Structure formats: structure tokens, C-alpha cells
Amino acid sequence: MLYGAPTHRLEEYMKMTSRVLEIDGQYLYIPGCMIVSFGDATTHTSEMHLVRVVQGVNLGKLHDVHTIYKEVVHDMIGVEEAMTRLEVLIKAKLLYPAWCCVIMFGLSSAFVAPFAFGGRWIDMPIAFLLGCVVGFLQLIVAPRSDVYTNVFEITAAVFVSFAGRAFGSINRDLFCFAAVTQGALALILPGYIILCGALELQSKNIVAGAVRMFYAVIYSLFLSLGITLGAAVYGWMDHNATSDTTCPTALSPWYRFIFVPAFTLGLALINQAKPRQLPPMIFIAGGGYVVSYFANKHFSEASEVASAIGALVIGILGNLYSRIGHGLAFAAMLPAIFVMVPSGLAAQGSLVAGITTADEILSNKSVTTTVSGTVTATVTATSTATATSALSSTASIWGVGISMIEVSIGIVVGLFMATLVVYPFGKKRSGLFTF
Known part of the structure; x- marks a missing residue:
């Protein structure tokens, strides 16, 4: 755990x-x-x-724990030696220090913006700066303050949304608000939490799955609220603020296949993966993304189908790596799943839908009229348009959570099918240490 x-x-x-x-x-x-x-x-x-x-999540230590578990289950070492090795492992320091992970956080945010959210070269430095700020808040500030940990998601989303809209408003064609904001927040999305919840529900572990799913949806609402607040505050300060939720232009799709391995490398280092674990992680993530990208061309209206197909490839490659190369399938597949989640969300465009709500908040002005020249009455509009506006605001706030559930369910289906393909009869001597 x-x-x-x-x-x-x-x-x-x-x-x-x-x-x-x-x-x-x-x-x-x-x-x-x-x-x-x-x-x-x-x-x-x-x-x-x-x-x-x-x-x-610590992919390096997880691999070591699995090695100890496997040696005990196969009667290669005794319990006393295993306990000693576990104690040494728990006391061991992190492979990469926090300041290095903050830099990797920024680089990963810069790399994910082009291939997942349509960013361009000029957007990458801004995404890097905002990603470093989010990484600093998560890895350095939050662990030192229990009070701040409770509001980390909202404060990070408010800052990124405010700064992203500020950069996007400098020149509508210079910086892309959507790519910068979504890229900086991609690493704190609760995709892994929802994935674990969906896997637990699929495995008939109803209590754990339902609790984790509900928490992940509420977490998504925190992020959506933070994006809305940040965009609304800047819109209140600048009446000419951008409201574009898409980028005017995008890089060639072939550049995506350069940024995906770079993003996977950054994710693996942030999660303390060992150097020898990196090649299979990058290969599996690249293979899954290529299949998901081309599947999305045919199933553009159902991104969960493309996610399921991509996850099927990821699961087959990861389980074959475990069966043939005797590696840890779960650790090898986890960065690839982190690549799938922002890609699936980008296909639905729900992460920055809160900017619509922010514009509606600022445009909801009361109408002042004068009655008989002396009495001033404030009339609040209650027309059908206002009701429709409220419904769309609610839909945009819930959109992130619903979209993440749809994408994660697609990923879960693909992973279970892959496990069935590679291990149709399970494993006799040890548990399936995989998705």
C-alpha cells in the first residue's frame, strides 16, 4: 500500500x-x-x-517489494531474511530528491501540453513554469503543512487557471490558455484513483471501489471549482480576457510520438522508477498511445472505446514483459496508464469547461430600472436563458468527474481483457501482481 x-x-x-x-x-x-x-x-x-x-506511488521500491514477495512465495528466502530486507527498504532514502522531481514535474507538464492538449512550442515554457509551481506545492509545501494539504488541489487549480488565462490574454494567437492550464494540471488529475476504484469494483470489491470512486469524483469537483474561480477572478480584472477553450493552431501529429516518450520518462522519474525500469515503461507507453491515437480517429465520439483498445495493448505488452522477462507488470504499465488519462480527457475537452461558467458568473448582471422617477428597483432576470445557463454551469462542473470515470472504465475493461489473454488460467504459485 x-x-x-x-x-x-x-x-x-x-x-x-x-x-x-x-x-x-x-x-x-x-x-x-x-x-x-x-x-x-x-x-x-x-x-x-x-x-x-x-x-x-514509488515504482522503484514497489519493484523491490515484489522481488522479496516473489522470493518468499517461491521458497527462495526465509521470513527472517525477508523482514530484514523490508526494514532496510523502508528506511532507504528516495532515489531522486524533491527538487529534482519539481523540475521533472515542470518538464512533464511541458511535454504533455502538445500531444494531449494541442499546445505549441511557444506554450511549452509557460507550461513548464506553471508545472514547476504545482510540483513545488505538491512535493515540498504540502508534506510540510497538514493544513495546506487539505486545500492543495483548489489552490493549485486557482493559480494555474488565473496565470494561464493571464498569459492567454496577452495575445490570442500567442499563448494557448487551454494547453497551458491543462498541461500544468495533468499530473494532479485523479485518474489513478478512479482507475483503482474501477478495478476494485470490477473485482467485486464493492466497499473499497465505491469509496475510492466517490472520493475521486469529489476531487475532480475541487479541481473544476479551482479552474472556474481562477478564470473568473482574472476575467473580473481584465474584461478582454480570453475565453478560448481550444488552441488556434497545433503542432504536426507526428511530434506527438516524440513527446509521449519524454512525458513517460518524466512521470517515471517523478514516481522514483529505477533506470533499468525505464526502457520497458517507455516502450509500453509509446505502444499504447500509438494504438489509442489511431483508434480515436475512428471512435472520436466514444473516447472510452479508444481508451479500452489502447489499454488492451498496454496490458498485453506489460503482462508479456512479466511472463517472458520476469519483470513487474504493474510498475511497467503504470506510466502508460498515466499517459492514457490526460489523452482521454483531452478528447472530451472537459477540463477547461469551467471557463464557460466563469464567463457566466461575470455576465450575470442585475438590471436596474426606475419606477415613477423616484423608486429604484433591481429586477433579476429569470428567463429561460438564465435557467439554461445554470444547467450548463452545473454540467461543466460535473464534466471533469464524469469524463474521467468514462475514460477509466474503458481502461479497466482493456486491462482485464489483456490479463485474460496472457494469463487465461491465472498463476498457480503466486498472485497476479498486475492490473
Whole structure:
């Protein structure tokens, strides 16, 4: 849980380990916590433990943990040696320091803007600066302040939206508001949370899946509210602010196949991947994106179908890497999934829909009339147009969460189909450490 194992497989891992170690154990996983019960058949008693941990992602340490788990399950090492190695692993420092990850955060934001959100060369430096600010807030400021952690998403979205609209308003054809804003926020999208929730629901883990799904939707609403507030504040200051949600021009589609490996590399380094893990991660992410890109040409009205096809390729490549190369499939596929989520959202254009709501907030002016020359009355418009405006505002706020659920469900279907293709009968001696 600490290093980002696939949560819908955790109970399976523990049952398999208990079987190998000949322990009578029962396990129940809920988000951020696992309840463990050890039974004793001779005394008819049981011992219960509550393991709580803040879930994170560390691809390098996750690979090491999986190696230890695999060696224990296959009787290659004993429990005492495994515990010693785990203690050393937990105390080990991060592979890349926080300041390096902040720079990678900015570079990844710059690389994702062109291939996912239609950005151009001139938009990349702005996306890099805003991405560095978001990375600094997430990796350095938030861990040091519990109070700020609670409002990180909103403050980051407000700042990025405000600054992005400010740059986009300098010259309508110079900077692209949509590409800059979405690129800077792409790395804090709750796509991984929704993906885990959908995987848990698909695995019939209803409690954990429903809790995680609901949290991810509320998280998406926080981001949407932040984008709306930032755009509205700048629109209040500048009446000539841009309202374009698309870029006037875009780079050649062939440049996308350069930026996808660069973005995958940045994501892997941010999530502490080891150098030897990088080649398969980049290859799998590139293969999945190429298939998803061309599938989206044929299924432009149903982005979840293109996501499912891309995820099927990612899952097959990742599971073949695990089966043939004996690597960790989950860690190899995770950066590729992070590439799929912003691409799917960009196909639906829901992330910057909040700017429409911001314009409606500023244009909702009361009408002042004079009655009999002495009485001033403020008349609030209640026409059908106003009702339609309110409905569209609500739809734009909910749009991010709904779009992310649609994309994630498509990805989940593709991943489960890929696992079925490569492992039609499962694995006998160890749990499926994969999606």
C-alpha cells in the first residue's frame, strides 16, 4: 500500500503468502487500511491487526517489494531474511530528491501540453513554469503543512487557471490558455484513483471501489471549482480576457510520438522508477498511445472505446514483459496508464469547461430600472436563458468527474481483457501482481 501496489489484488497477495507460510489468515482491504486476522485452530482464538498507511506511488521500491514477495512465495528466502530486507527498504532514502522531481514535474507538464492538449512550442515554457509551481506545492509545501494539504488541489487549480488565462490574454494567437492550464494540471488529475476504484469494483470489491470512486469524483469537483474561480477572478480584472477553450493552431501529429516518450520518462522519474525500469515503461507507453491515437480517429465520439483498445495493448505488452522477462507488470504499465488519462480527457475537452461558467458568473448582471422617477428597483432576470445557463454551469462542473470515470472504465475493461489473454488460467504459485 505504501508504494502503490494494485489495490484490487492486495487480498489475493496476502492469501497466497499465507498459504505458502501455512498461516491461517483472513484479510479485508479498505482504502488506506487493511484488517488482518490470524486464527489459531488449536486454541480457537484469533489475533487481529489494523494496518493503516497513506497510499503512495514509488515504482522503484514497489519493484523491490515484489522481488522479496516473489522470493518468499517461491521458497527462495526465509521470513527472517525477508523482514530484514523490508526494514532496510523502508528506511532507504528516495532515489531522486524533491527538487529534482519539481523540475521533472515542470518538464512533464511541458511535454504533455502538445500531444494531449494541442499546445505549441511557444506554450511549452509557460507550461513548464506553471508545472514547476504545482510540483513545488505538491512535493515540498504540502508534506510540510497538514493544513495546506487539505486545500492543495483548489489552490493549485486557482493559480494555474488565473496565470494561464493571464498569459492567454496577452495575445490570442500567442499563448494557448487551454494547453497551458491543462498541461500544468495533468499530473494532479485523479485518474489513478478512479482507475483503482474501477478495478476494485470490477473485482467485486464493492466497499473499497465505491469509496475510492466517490472520493475521486469529489476531487475532480475541487479541481473544476479551482479552474472556474481562477478564470473568473482574472476575467473580473481584465474584461478582454480570453475565453478560448481550444488552441488556434497545433503542432504536426507526428511530434506527438516524440513527446509521449519524454512525458513517460518524466512521470517515471517523478514516481522514483529505477533506470533499468525505464526502457520497458517507455516502450509500453509509446505502444499504447500509438494504438489509442489511431483508434480515436475512428471512435472520436466514444473516447472510452479508444481508451479500452489502447489499454488492451498496454496490458498485453506489460503482462508479456512479466511472463517472458520476469519483470513487474504493474510498475511497467503504470506510466502508460498515466499517459492514457490526460489523452482521454483531452478528447472530451472537459477540463477547461469551467471557463464557460466563469464567463457566466461575470455576465450575470442585475438590471436596474426606475419606477415613477423616484423608486429604484433591481429586477433579476429569470428567463429561460438564465435557467439554461445554470444547467450548463452545473454540467461543466460535473464534466471533469464524469469524463474521467468514462475514460477509466474503458481502461479497466482493456486491462482485464489483456490479463485474460496472457494469463487465461491465472498463476498457480503466486498472485497476479498486475492490473
